[in-house]
Amino acid sequence: AQSVTQPDIHITVSEGASLELRCNYSYGATPYLFWYVQSPGQGLQLLLKYFSGDTLVQGIKGFEAEFKRSQSSFNLRKPSVHWSDAAEYFCAVGGSSNTGKLIFGQGTTLQVKP
Amino acid sequence: KAGVTQTPRYLIKTRGQQVTLSCSPISGHRSVSWYQQTPGQGLQFLFEYFSETQRNKGNFPGRFSGRQFSNSRSEMNVSTLELGDSALYLCASSPGTGSLGETQYFGPGTRLLVL
Numbered sequence: 001a002q003s004v005t006q007p008d009i010h011i012t013v014s015e016g017a018s019l020e021l022r023c024n025y026s027y028g029a030t031p032y033l034f035w036y037v038q039s040p041g042q043g044l045q046l047l048l049k050y051f052s053g054d055t056l057v058q059g060i061k062g063f064e065a066e067f068k069r070s071q072s073s074f075n076l077r078k079p080s081v082h083w084s085d086a087a088e089y090f091c092a093v094g095g096s097s098n099t100g101k102l103i104f105g106q107g108t109t110l111q112v113k114p
Numbered sequence: 115k116a117g118v119t120q121t122p123r124y125l126i127k128t129r130g131q132q133v134t135l136s137c138s139p140i141s142g143h144r145s146v147s148w149y150q151q152t153p154g155q156g157l158q159f160l161f162e163y164f165s166e167t168q169r170n171k172g173n174f175p176g177r178f179s180g181r182q183f184s185n186s187r188s189e190m191n192v193s194t195l196e197l198g199d200s201a202l203y204l205c206a207s208s209p210g211t212g213s214l215g216e217t218q219y220f221g222p223g224t225r226l227l228v229l
Binding site: 032034036041042043044045046049051090092094099100101102103104105106107 | 118145147149156157158159162169170172204206208210215216217218219220221222223
């Protein structure tokens with residue numbers, strides 16, 4: 001069965017510190033992986049996606065993610081967190097053509113300490 | 115281009131009533147998907163429409179239905195509301211070209227509270 005696991009429900013980091021949010025997936029075919037961010041009361045904004053090619057993907061707002069097929073992981077990283085990064089982050093997997101269906105992880109809430 | 119818009123943004127209903135939510139996709143997008151977001155179940159896929167046809171459906175009861183119009187706008191309907199239907203309902207649109215890994219663009223959602 002297709003699934004996405006985000007092991008960390010809640011993470012707190014200090015402003016300026018580095019960040020890594022974990023994502024593991026289970027998918028039978030070639031996965032297409034996404035990271036979205038959701039601020040309170042808002043919809044989801046795409047940060048980045050992995051489609052093919054280079055396994056290190058650059059996104060918006062200084063985020064990057066690395067696809068590791070051997071570990072079935074797609075972890076999100078940022079070298080220096082800003083207070084405005086506080087939000088909920090969702091990893092998602094989609095794959096086949098002719099459908100836009102995404103399977104989401106449970107999300108990780110990021111709190112940033114001043 | 116304007117983003118995905120959803121109306122209304124907030125809605126309060128009572129058990130047993132029905133509700134209709136509306137979604138206008140990004141101009142030119144032909145595919146619309148709906149998701150339900152709750153604290154307990156997270157983000158769950160409801161259904162997807164492309165060219166006025168349901169292309170995919172999630173594991174929800176028949177009380178949840180939807181449709182898509184010729185201008186790609188979509189509506190979802192929930193009949194006989196239950197307390198557990200209280201959620202944020204998100205609509206997403208994509209170009210619908212059939213490309214692999216097509217990006218979904220999300221609207222701000224409709225917050226439904228069932229009393």
